[in-house]
Amino acid sequence: MTTKRETSEELEILELESFLPYRLYRLADAVSREFSRIYKDRHGLTRPEWRTLAGLGQHGSMTATALGEQSAMHKTKVSRAVAELERRRWLTRKPDENDRRIEHLTLTGAGLAAYREMVPLAKAFERELLAKLSAGERTAITNGLGALKEALGKD
């Protein structure tokens, strides 16, 4: 099928399709693209904006740095996402009493409403995706991802 060069260096060929970093990325990209419709089509949010909303919805009130840590975003992404959500009046900033560098971010009613609207959609998306797998496959992906994450951590 594929046109491999059958030389003595056969071993030195990398099969991209089965290369872990590639498989992982491709899949994440596909899933993420598909999922993004939920926040992009309906509300015109970017991924950083969605994550910011999700973080605040989940935790109630956070600083920008905490947001960045929780959702693995660079501080500039957070900064811009927060600015945009503030522009929409979906969140407000409240300066910290003791440390005036810090701002505490909280969703407004409108922000919370949007969050509450999206959460069921997000859950449904995940549920439907997992529904296409067998029980064994579901635990495989869950555990596999968990293990890989661990493996990356302790480098």
Place this chain on the structure above:
Amino acid sequence: MTTKRETSEELEILELESFLPYRLYRLADAVSREFSRIYKDRHGLTRPEWRTLAGLGQHGSMTATALGEQSAMHKTKVSRAVAELERRRWLTRKPDENDRRIEHLTLTGAGLAAYREMVPLAKAFERELLAKLSAGERTAITNGLGALKEALGKD
């Protein structure tokens, strides 16, 4: 630990850390970032450029469209990656005899040399990553990703 709001809508909170699209993306991003050092640090390649190199190294000669399909890249990405690799004289274009819209791309000696240099590094990277997992976890991640990919396909 986390400051959850314990309201009657508890169920309507989404735990980002365990949300599949998020876990997947975060992990892929981390792995990809780590792996990118192999082609970025050493040769200053971008990911599309690396994938182009990998595709041609693996298959010997391909058209731009085929490259895009194999490695899931938008045609503009392919176009730019090819242009850059050509500029480096890592590949050459040969117009198709029958259809003059098509170009067949092939690695030059220099391109092939770079490919041959990187393949073992890529394999080592993958091997070392997987070495941190137990045998069971390895099959879990492999099968899990495979199953998920299938699930996405038949939508």
Place this chain on the structure above:
DNA sequence: CTAAACTGGTTTCATTTGTAACCATTGAAA
């Protein structure tokens, strides 16, 4: 034939991203 639809590939433009420099504030050190 010839016009319209299609395909491979490039280019243009607007948006998104990352890096680094930056401002303001705080904490530690002298």
Place this chain on the structure above:
DNA sequence: TTTCAATGGTTACAAATGAAACCAGTTTAG
């Protein structure tokens, strides 16, 4: 104290990306 390093967050600039328009060439349908 004054000074210097660190921290929270923003901004400026360059590079990477995606969407859509585009330019050949090719095919299809009258």
